[in-house]
Amino acid sequence: MKLTILGCYSATPRTFTNPTSQVLEINNHIFLIDCGEGTQVELRRNRIKFSRIKHIFISHLHGDHFFGLVGLISTFRLLTRDTPLHIYGPKGIKEIITLQLKLSNSWTDYPLHFHELISKDSVVVFEDEKIKVSTIPLQHRVYCNGFLFQEKPGDRKLLMSKVLNYDIDVAYYRSIKKGNDVILDDGTVIANEELTDDPKPVKSYAFCSDTKYDENKIPLIKGVTVLYHESTFLESHQHLCATTGHSSAKDAATIAKKAEVGTLVLGHYSTRYNDIELFKEEAKTIFKNVEIADDGKVFDF
Structure with missing residues (x-):
């Protein structure tokens, strides 16, 4: 299981940081999770083949999580893609993307399938013989889902x-x-x-961004191999979490500890901070196995 961080900062892109986007490679699948501005540039920088991306998961319709999507879809068209592309995201994403394609007369030459999500409960959105992907309902300012990627047990x-x-x-x-x-x-x-x-132990990955502190998701992510959890703020700005619908590093660590996950990866940092190591230091006071995401960083689990 390999995780490539294309972007992991909140709000706006900068010359040296990118908004949320990451690639999960698991059991011969490549999944793109969120698609902030600059995603296709970072895909090239990290030498990830566009043609292998068949499923894109969008957590919510705030711009720093999907403004790069229409550009990526259009680039696929220019590269003469012919394989289907599946996009999973909140209701409204089809309208947003197809309106841009319509007004620019840039309809794709490949099948483009939208799977719009409205359920406030966890639902399975993709499944084959190797992998199951389910939503993780999150508490943000707009309808938002995380995603749980689970390997299925292999043969003995x-x-x-x-x-x-x-x-x-x-x-x-x-x-x-x-x-x-x-x-x-x-x-x-x-x-x-x-x-x-016994077969090889199965791995699982839970993506949780954006969300305020919420223990309702703990049963869904219990014991996962890796949890990516947003940590927009440090404890010094804890008072901002409730109004913005975000979490602190300590909030993320508390969820990781209660869910008994294997590894916690922090991300979605506010750009007000100059040193992201502070997030790791804060989280480790509660949960020991902490990693910090950064643009271009690759994790092999």
């Missing part, structure tokens, strides 16, 4: 040294890898645990 590993001790036809190997026991011709039952080893 055949222990051939054990399997070959029995007269088992190779036609049953697939069934065994799926966790089934084996019944021999004489009726003897061979327990699956004797013939296989």
Whole structure:
């Protein structure tokens, strides 16, 4: 599981920082999460192939999280893309994007599918045989969702040294890898645990930006491998959190601790601060395993 931070600062882009956008690579999928201004430039800078992006997840309709989307869609068209693109985001995103494409006479030559979200409960928005993606309802000034990316358990590993001790036809190997026991011709039952080893542990990633402190999401993110949680403010500006619908570094760390996550990644910093290391120092007083996002930073989990 690989996370590339394209942008992780709040509000406006600057010459040396970018608004929210990141790429998650998990189990042969590449997911783009949020698409602030400058996203396509950062994709090029980080050598991420445009053609591999098939699913884009937009948390909410504040500009620092989606103003780069129509530009990216248009660039895909100029690059003669022909594969479908799926966009998941709040109701209204289809209207916003299609109006821009209509008035600029820039309709895509590839299938563009919008999946608009309105539920205030967690719902599954994408699923295949390897990955499931669900929403994480967040508390912000507008309708907003985080996203939970979960690997599905793989097949069990055949222990051939054990399997070959029995007269088992190779036609049953697939069934065994799926966790089934084996019944021999004489009726003897061979327990699956004797013939296989556990599959690789599954990984999960929870993206939570933007949101004020809210414990309602804790059951949804309980025990995830990695939690990205916004930390717009330091404790010195805690009084701004409630009115803006944002969190402090301590808020994020408290959620991580209560949810018993593996690693906490902080981001969405207010540009009023000159040293983002302060966010890590503050969070580590509550939760030990803390990382700080920064533009261009890559995490391998």
